[in-house]
Amino acid sequence: MSEIDRIIKDHSLFQCLECGKCSAACPRRLTGKDYSPRLLAHKVVAEREDEAFIENAVWDCLSCGMCSERCPSGVKFSGFILEMRTLLAEKKGLKGYRAHDGAVHSWMRMMAAPELRQNRLDWVPKELQVADSGEVAFFVGCAPYFDVFFAGIEVDTLSIAKDSIRLLNFMDIKPVLLRDERCCGHDLLWTGDRENFERLCRLNYETFKTKGLKEIIVSCPECYLMLSEHMPRVIPGFDIKVTLLLDMLQREVRKGGMTFRGLKRRATYQDPCRLGRMAGRYAAPRDLLGLIPEMRFAEMENSGPSALCCGNCGFINCDAHSKQIQVQRLQEAKATGADLLVTACPKCLIHLTCAVRDRLRHGSMKMEIRDILSVLADQIAWYGGE
Amino acid sequence: MKKKSADMKKGAEKKRTRVLGICCNWSPFACYLAAGMNRLAMPPDFRMMRVMCIGRINQALILRAFEYGADGVILLECLDDDCRYGPGPGVGHENVRRVRKLLHLLGVDQERLVECSFGAHEKEILVETLWRFDDQIKALGPMTEGDALGVKRSVL
Secondary structure: OOOHHHHHOOOOHOOOOOOOOHHHHHHHHOOOOOOHHHHHHHHHHHHHOOHHHHHHHHHHHHOOOOOHHHHHOOOOHHHHHHHHHHHHHHOOOOOOEEEHHHHHHHHHHHOOOOOOOOOOOOOOOOOOOOOOOOOOOEOOOOHHHHHOOOOOHHOOOOOHHHHHHHHHOOOOOOOEEEOOOOOOOHHHHOOOOOOHHHHHHHHHHHHHHHOOEEEEEEEOOHHHHHHHHHHHHHOOOOOOOOEEEEHHHHHHHHHHEEEEOOOOOOOEOOOOOOOOOOOOOHHHHHHHHHHOOEEOOOOOOOHHHOOOOOOEEOOOOHHHHHHHHHHHHHHHHHHHOOOOOEOHHHHHHHHHHHHHHHHOOOOOOOOOOEEEHHHHHEEEOOOOOO | OOOHHHHHHHHOOOOOOEEEEEEEHHHHHHHHHHHHOOOOOOOOOOEEEEEEEEHHHOHHHHHHHHHOOOOOOEEEEEEEHHOOOOOHHHHHHHHHHHHHHHHHHHHOOHHHEEEEEOOOOOOHHHHHHHHHHHHHHHHHHOOOOOOOOOOOOOOO
């Protein structure tokens, strides 16, 4: 059995009925891009000699998971794309147009060098309580890098990390921050560079172990997906608990004692694909936002399992169609009458902020976009507190 | 002037370092040609990439030089007012400033990335700058034991 046959079988592509629901829901297809998940599935199953088509189409996917969500036959399309990319990249090299000329991927690959000694914790403000050693660590992710690189579009991803630590401090947790933490490897894995992804996993695991950690708290959905799902596949006997900060907050709030200060805003929520469709967390962010008094909450036309992608994944293939998806998403947010768009992933924040700033739109897309953790950290309080 | 640096090099024969110069086609390249015409010695580990303008180079391309195994990168650009296209050197300053911040995060010495402006007649200064930068990188040493920090690829 060839490698492609195995991939097809593992992801149930033979179950495809060619009903076309995937293509009818694909955000890339809907913006007029010449890409169809249904046709790709057909070609790969029945017309594999059309190599040029398959090789191109595999790199066009946003991996947002909308097709798998709609598929009545349970085809795991995103997983199929992931493995096909890995396979094709090994044979024919990394393809896919890399946004920002691949700067993001460059620093991620450089982090795969074991001899690197990063200075990634210069930003930690004095008022935050962090520990040098302990059993619980907070995984910062690429925020310090994004903060430098995306300074031009005035997006503050580092504030998500700061607000996460504020929330942890509020819950009496002094997390360990890791100086030698590496990228989680999400973008490298999804762009086909499995070799360096695995190298990052091993380096990270080594760091976790030498620090004697038992639990890692993660705020970014992409890091969560990598650490909780993909890292254990690379490292046999992976025995570290990975906790999503949103889950932890929800648990702690249920225990009682915490409350939120009022926020007079009308908000709507963008489901990140890694948090929603891939990790199934639809309720947690909504429950938490619902606890904020005076805030009015409205859902967008496409929300929950059918939420629209923020237009890009893994920083490849950002093009006019990506922009169109983003504009459509922002229009949906505007249509709710909201003045605050809450999201839960730094990538959504970056991509949607980029679209808001589009000069050709003359500021008509203008809207405040914030991460859910920042919103919660600003409002959280103890009962009976000031 | 050149002899002194050449002698210094002989003393420390360690792993070779690799220095990449990204050179603007106009003033700095004119200097480079004139230096060649005058047979001024260049550092042996120096490689040059000629571009039409330093404004063509973005943060990603500078980072990628390091990813592919450069131990030092020097941007050779025109004087601010000499740019044939307008904003070239300004773009260079901004990119170097930002990439240096990224290098700092990565724990790579910021001195490994340098920019320098030249008038079209300054061939001696250009050669001297290259030797000085080469010495500086030799003093810092190679970035890794292997081929490159990132993917193992023999690009440079």
